[in-house]
Amino acid sequence: MTDFSCEVHIKAARKPHRCEHCEQEILKGEPADKLVGTFDGDFGWSYMHTDCAEAGSAYASSRSCYGIDWLWLHELVESNEVEELRWLMNAYPAVASRMNVEAIVAKHDMMRSWA
Numbered sequence: 001m002t003d004f005s006c007e008v009h010i011k012a013a014r015k016p017h018r019c020e021h022c023e024q025e026i027l028k029g030e031p032a033d034k035l036v037g038t039f040d041g042d043f044g045w046s047y048m049h050t051d052c053a054e055a056g057s058a059y060a061s062s063r064s065c066y067g068i069d070w071l072w073l074h075e076l077v078e079s080n081e082v083e084e085l086r087w088l089m090n091a092y093p094a095v096a097s098r099m100n101v102e103a104i105v106a107k108h109d110m111m112r113s114w115a
């Protein structure tokens, strides 16, 4: 659970970080968003690509998933939420492409067409 958090925009990352949403690298010099706060009583932070942060917030607000229901976008891939991944492809194609979502959705559609 998030007790307190705030998001800070970084114009250019001073060193590479892993994006918490897509699990891909944020390159040195790329803009990023840093989420800082206490989570379950522990202080911590996460880095995100700027567009991943935007997609994650849009997803959370459209699905009303805050607090314990909050999720990182890579969790949609892990739980095979194909319809949610389709939403991501339409709304945030650059993020979907970074996460290789097209391949997952295409594979799903192919499997379904065989059934």
Ligand SMILES: [Zn+2]
Residues within 6 Å of the ligand: 019, 020, 021, 022, 023, 024, 048, 049, 052, 098
């Ligand atoms: Zn990302």
